[in-house]
Amino acid sequence: MSKSRKRQSVIIIIFLAVYVVIVARLFYWEVIRGPDLKKIGEAQSSDSITLQAKRGDILASDGFPLATNTLSYWLYANPKLISNKQQYAQELSPLIKKNVSSISAALNQNLFWVSLARNLNSNAKTEIEKLNLKGVGFETESQRLYPEASLAAKLVGFVGKDINGNSKGYFGVEGYYNDQLQGRDGRRYVVKDALGNPVINDIREEQKIDGRTVQLTIDRTIQFIAERKLEEGIEKYGAASGSVLIMDPNTGKVLAMASFPNFDPQHYWDFPTSSYDNPIISSVYEPGSTFKVLVMSAAIDKGLLTPQTRCNICAGPVKIDGYEIKTWDDKYFPNTTMNEVIQHSDNTGMVFVARKLGLTNMLDYFNRFGLGELTGIDLQGETTGIIRDKNDWHAIDLATAGFGQGISVTPLQLLNGVNAIANGGKIMKPYVVQKIYTDTGNVINISPQVKDQAISETTSQIMTWVMVNAAENGESSFVNIKGLLVAGKTGTAQIPVAGHYDPTQTNASFVGFFPADHPKISMLVILNKPKTSIYGAETAAPIFFNITKELINYLNIPLTY
Amino acid sequence: MRKVNYIAILLFVTALFLEIVNIFVSNRVTTSSIHATQLQSQISQLDELNQNLRSQILTYTSFDTIASRAATLGFTESTNSISIDSPLEVAASR
Numbered sequence: 178m179s180k181s182r183k184r185q186s187v188i189i190i191i192f193l194a195v196y197v198v199i200v201a202r203l204f205y206w207e208v209i210r211g212p213d214l215k216k217i218g219e220a221q222s223s224d225s226i227t228l229q230a231k232r233g234d235i236l237a238s239d240g241f242p243l244a245t246n247t248l249s250y251w252l253y254a255n256p257k258l259i260s261n262k263q264q265y266a267q268e269l270s271p272l273i274k275k276n277v278s279s280i281s282a283a284l285n286q287n288l289f290w291v292s293l294a295r296n297l298n299s300n301a302k303t304e305i306e307k308l309n310l311k312g313v314g315f316e317t318e319s320q321r322l323y324p325e326a327s328l329a330a331k332l333v334g335f336v337g338k339d340i341n342g343n344s345k346g347y348f349g350v351e352g353y354y355n356d357q358l359q360g361r362d363g364r365r366y367v368v369k370d371a372l373g374n375p376v377i378n379d380i381r382e383e384q385k386i387d388g389r390t391v392q393l394t395i396d397r398t399i400q401f402i403a404e405r406k407l408e409e410g411i412e413k414y415g416a417a418s419g420s421v422l423i424m425d426p427n428t429g430k431v432l433a434m435a436s437f438p439n440f441d442p443q444h445y446w447d448f449p450t451s452s453y454d455n456p457i458i459s460s461v462y463e464p465g466s467t468f469k470v471l472v473m474s475a476a477i478d479k480g481l482l483t484p485q486t487r488c489n490i491c492a493g494p495v496k497i498d499g500y501e502i503k504t505w506d507d508k509y510f511p512n513t514t515m516n517e518v519i520q521h522s523d524n525t526g527m528v529f530v531a532r533k534l535g536l537t538n539m540l541d542y543f544n545r546f547g548l549g550e551l552t553g554i555d556l557q558g559e560t561t562g563i564i565r566d567k568n569d570w571h572a573i574d575l576a577t578a579g580f581g582q583g584i585s586v587t588p589l590q591l592l593n594g595v596n597a598i599a600n601g602g603k604i605m606k607p608y609v610v611q612k613i614y615t616d617t618g619n620v621i622n623i624s625p626q627v628k629d630q631a632i633s634e635t636t637s638q639i640m641t642w643v644m645v646n647a648a649e650n651g652e653s654s655f656v657n658i659k660g661l662l663v664a665g666k667t668g669t670a671q672i673p674v675a676g677h678y679d680p681t682q683t684n685a686s687f688v689g690f691f692p693a694d695h696p697k698i699s700m701l702v703i704l705n706k707p708k709t710s711i712y713g714a715e716t717a718a719p720i721f722f723n724i725t726k727e728l729i730n731y732l733n734i735p736l737t738y
Numbered sequence: 739m740r741k742v743n744y745i746a747i748l749l750f751v752t753a754l755f756l757e758i759v760n761i762f763v764s765n766r767v768t769t770s771s772i773h774a775t776q777l778q779s780q781i782s783q784l785d786e787l788n789q790n791l792r793s794q795i796l797t798y799t800s801f802d803t804i805a806s807r808a809a810t811l812g813f814t815e816s817t818n819s820i821s822i823d824s825p826l827e828v829a830a831s832r
Contacts, residue, residue, distance in 0.1 A: 241796075241799075241800075242796060245793075245796065246789075247789060247790070247792075247793040248786060248789050248790060248793075299790040299793075317786065322793055322796070322797075324793075324796035324797050324799075324800040324802075325800045325801060325802050326800070326802045327802075328800075328801065328802060397801060398801075401801045401805075
């Protein structure tokens with residue numbers, strides 16, 4: 178081989194070798210390290226932001242939001258850009274309502290970012306911006322707003338944080354419907370140019386799904402009236418607490434649900450956790466004489482009694498198992514009729530009824546009235562009353578159950594049972610949400626549901642007029658509204674304390690519906706431990722009729738006589 | 739040979755033309771992105787203002803606020819009521 182040909186071969190071999198090295202290195206960077214480098218490149222040039230889903234609103238029946246969303250501002254600072262920290266602390270202190278020393282301490286930290294205050298409203302933000310302070314800024318956050326403050330707070334619930342710091346609804350509607358209200362966050366992926374601007378044709382998005390909005394059956398005006406009158410009544414009669422429940426007996430709609438002590442869901446953390454409970458669905462109590470209407474209904478429905486049946490044990494106290502059962506005022510009416518037993522709220526008469534009914538029938542009717550089981554209302558926190566097992570009943574238990582002691586129910590269970598007297602005998606499923614609006618604009622209507630037929634329509638009509646007689650001629654007749662037919666019953670139940678009943682502490686109540694001939698409203702008022710009088714006729718009944726006076730004007734219910 | 743030259747020149751001119759078009763289009767996309775960002779910022783500001791105003795309206799028109807304001811202004815509850823509806827028939831029925 179000539180020298181020149183040798184040189185050519187060497188050069189070609191060198192070029193080939195260099196070529197192979199280049200290809201090998203390209204293979205290494207493009208194929209083996211390629212995915213890693215791609216990720217680094219994306220991290221440098223792309224960005225992703227969370228598209229926060231809007232939580233759905235909770236609307237009253239008139240469309241006014243009882244719970245909605247608003248913006249709040251998180252004030253932060255960069256201490257490294259602030260020279261006169263003390264001056265900043267003094268200027269910010271009155272606006273963010275923190276003391277100067279704590280702001281100063283935050284600003285003196287050797288950090289690029291410190292939090293100064295959260296949950297500031299737009300007014301506070303505007304005032305801070307006017308100070309033109311360098312090195313401070315705002316992050317925007319979404320916050321729950323309750324425009325009506327504590328109105329229907331126990332029914333609405335509140336939004337707090339779960340253990341991961343995510344927003345979550347607790348109690349009431351916020352808790353029960355949390356999954357529907359919260360929606361689902363989305364994500365936007367953007368590639369940015371060298372200046373940080375998004376490249377339009379390179380934006381990908383996982384769509385967010387906003388939460389659904391729910392519309393309640395709650396009438397804002399009726400709720401407001403109920404809360405005002407209840408609060409006045411608790412103060413006037415010196416009660417420890419109280420509740421009012423107002424429903425449409427024909428459909429099971431809850432029109433108002435009020436309890437005190439109450440809380441403000443906007444600042445729920447300032448209130449004791451016990452105030453979050455809704456006693457109308459979460460607490461049980463011995464209903465006392467208001468329960469008599471259900472027991473009497475059962476006996477009449479079974480055909481065992483009529484309103485004219487006479488009691489042959491009502492001449493004096495009744496002795497059972499070593500106990501003596503007396504009337505509330507120690508007055509006795511020999512041979513009294515069943516109509517008069519309810520009118521006089523006669524405990525001995527109800528012992529007569531309970532014995533006639535018998536334990537098996539009584540428990541059967543408790544079941545039909547929905548006692549001892551959940552009503553199924555769409556609120557978080559419902560509990561059920563306590564009905565003993567059949568084998569645990571003695572003669573005295575049967576007797577006392579006749580007048581509503583020795584058994585426990587929730588206020589909702591009691592009124593739901595009385596609603597059957599008003600509506601022809603049906604047990605309706607109580608509910609508070611009547612419509613759900615989806616994020617796509619669809620509307621889901623919630624219709625009334627009949628759970629059971631507790632008593633016949635005939636029995637319900639008979640019991641309606643028994644209750645009208647009780648309201649007009651019983652111990653609460655002095656607060657009746659002239660011209661309005663109200664079917665009602667008082668209740669004064671002794672509270673069990675450490676295994677015995679305290680005669681000085683009662684749950685005073687009144688339950689009823691009106692107008693009796695075409696019921697539109699049913700209501701239960703309960704006062705816990707009133708001090709001015711222990712009796713339902715003198716405390717709960719006046720509150721019931723005070724609310725009724727407002728409602729007949731608001732609902733244009735005409736007086737009939 | 740001349741043909742080869744013409745083809746080479748044509749290819750060169752075509753490449754140059756396409757490069758100019760590429761520069762022009764990229765520039766328009768970038769400026770559109772800047773404009774889009776500015777619009778997005780304006781939308782966010784208006785949306786924020788809208789939400790704040792809505793919250794204020796809801797608070798001012800709530801029963802709670804109206805009742806407090808009424809009490810401050812000295813309004814009291816009306817205790818008189820009259821019914822102007824005619825009474826129902828004597829025989830009331832379900």
